[in-house]
Amino acid sequence: MQHSASLQSEHSVRHQSTLLRAVLRIMLVFSLLIGALNVFVFNAYLIASFNFISFAAAALLLLYFNDEAKLNRTSWLACLAVIFNVVMFINIAEGQNYSVLWVMIVPPIVFFLLGRRMGALLSALLFAYTVYFIAQQIDRPQPETLGLGAVLNVLEVCVALWFIYRFYEGSRETAYRELKLQSITDKLTSLYNRSHLDTLLSDLQVRMQSGALKRACIVIIDIDHFKEINDQFGHIQGDKILQNAARQLREFTRERALIGRWGGEEFLLILPNFTLTEARDYCEQLRKGIAATKHFQNLTLTMSFGVADYNPNKSIEQALIQADRALYCAKENGRNRVELATA
Numbered sequence: 001m002q003h004s005a006s007l008q009s010e011h012s013v014r015h016q017s018t019l020l021r022a023v024l025r026i027m028l029v030f031s032l033l034i035g036a037l038n039v040f041v042f043n044a045y046l047i048a049s050f051n052f053i054s055f056a057a058a059a060l061l062l063l064y065f066n067d068e069a070k071l072n073r074t075s076w077l078a079c080l081a082v083i084f085n086v087v088m089f090i091n092i093a094e095g096q097n098y099s100v101l102w103v104m105i106v107p108p109i110v111f112f113l114l115g116r117r118m119g120a121l122l123s124a125l126l127f128a129y130t131v132y133f134i135a136q137q138i139d140r141p142q143p144e145t146l147g148l149g150a151v152l153n154v155l156e157v158c159v160a161l162w163f164i165y166r167f168y169e170g171s172r173e174t175a176y177r178e179l180k181l182q183s184i185t186d187k188l189t190s191l192y193n194r195s196h197l198d199t200l201l202s203d204l205q206v207r208m209q210s211g212a213l214k215r216a217c218i219v220i221i222d223i224d225h226f227k228e229i230n231d232q233f234g235h236i237q238g239d240k241i242l243q244n245a246a247r248q249l250r251e252f253t254r255e256r257a258l259i260g261r262w263g264g265e266e267f268l269l270i271l272p273n274f275t276l277t278e279a280r281d282y283c284e285q286l287r288k289g290i291a292a293t294k295h296f297q298n299l300t301l302t303m304s305f306g307v308a309d310y311n312p313n314k315s316i317e318q319a320l321i322q323a324d325r326a327l328y329c330a331k332e333n334g335r336n337r338v339e340l341a342t343a
């Protein structure tokens with residue numbers, strides 16, 4: 001549980017950092033472009049000066065945010081800078097030309113960067129202020145026609161929202177994909193973990209029962225005398241050797257099989273559509289390849305294989321028990337060998 005919690009927080013920090021950088025970049029580009037428009041098209045120097053302050057703030061925050069430890073503080077500063085600019089702009093523009101639309105960019109930014117509670121609080125405060133501000137305009141004379149400024153305000157807010165949501169969704173999808181991959185991967189060996197192997201076995205069973213799959217083989221593989229390797233080289237070196245062995249297994253089996261860590265120094269190989277004879281030949285090749293590989297200090301490893309076939313007349317549990325028994329026989333018969341399950 002603790003492991004998955006730390007995985008999640010690691011991911012959310014990365015996701016949050018990507019979003020923060022995206023928001024700051026959007027702020028940088030927008031404030032520069034809008035500032036230039038305000039100077040050269042509208043001669044609105046006061047508003048432009050706030051745009052350039054916002055540009056400088058975004059640039060400084062991007063430079064400041066060089067370490068994920070500064071994530072919280074930078075997120076707060078970015079949100080405050082955005083809110084400050086929006087409030088100043090609406091005030092200077094006196095709410096005219098759809099300038100109040102700019103408050104719409106605040107909720108996505110504060111929710112994404114500061115989370116649900118602070119996002120809700122700051123958005124509610126800003127919305128309340130906006131309603132109050134508009135209420136103050138009641139009975140004040142408004143321009144009869146809309147100008148280019150109105151069109152640009154609507155356009156700019158739409159484009160800003162489009163970018164913010166697009167970055168958010170992109171970053172969320174990447175974080176979800178990474179998290180999903182990690183949740184099915186064994187941390188040490190990078191093979192599938194036990195829980196995902198259980199899912200794959202259930203899927204295999206469903207396909208077998210529905211008739212989509214006619215046959216398969218299940219193989220339990222165990223490294224021989226691994227305890228001696230740990231005793232001789234230590235557990236840390238043992239881990240590295242285990243990682244190398246797992247990498248080799250993955251490379252050998254990439255094409256036609258599914259492989260995962262069954263536990264300790266044991267692996268489970270699923271061979272869909274294999275007959276027992278085909279599985280034996282396949283495992284023989286694998287066994288020879290593993291035994292011929294040199295590891296740390298020219299050490300060689302051997303593995304024992306227990307192979308069982310799986311068909312519609314058997315349960316997956318029976319096939320696993322048979323593969324385990326065959327593995328036991330392989331160990332009993334001298335190790336570094338492939339044994340087939342007998343009925």
Ligand SMILES: Nc1nc2c(ncn2[C@@H]2O[C@H](COP(=O)(O)OP(=O)(O)OP(=O)(O)O)[C@@H](O)[C@H]2O)c(=O)[nH]1
Binds near residue numbers: 223230238242
């Ligand atoms: N370094 C390391 N060792 C592990 C890991 N998981 C299991 N082991 C070790 O694997 C060894 C398994 O020992 P045994 O079950 O006695 O089997 P063995 O020495 O491989 O002998 P046989 O299986 O009978 O050939 C133990 O020393 C475990 O500590 C791991 O993640 N890292």
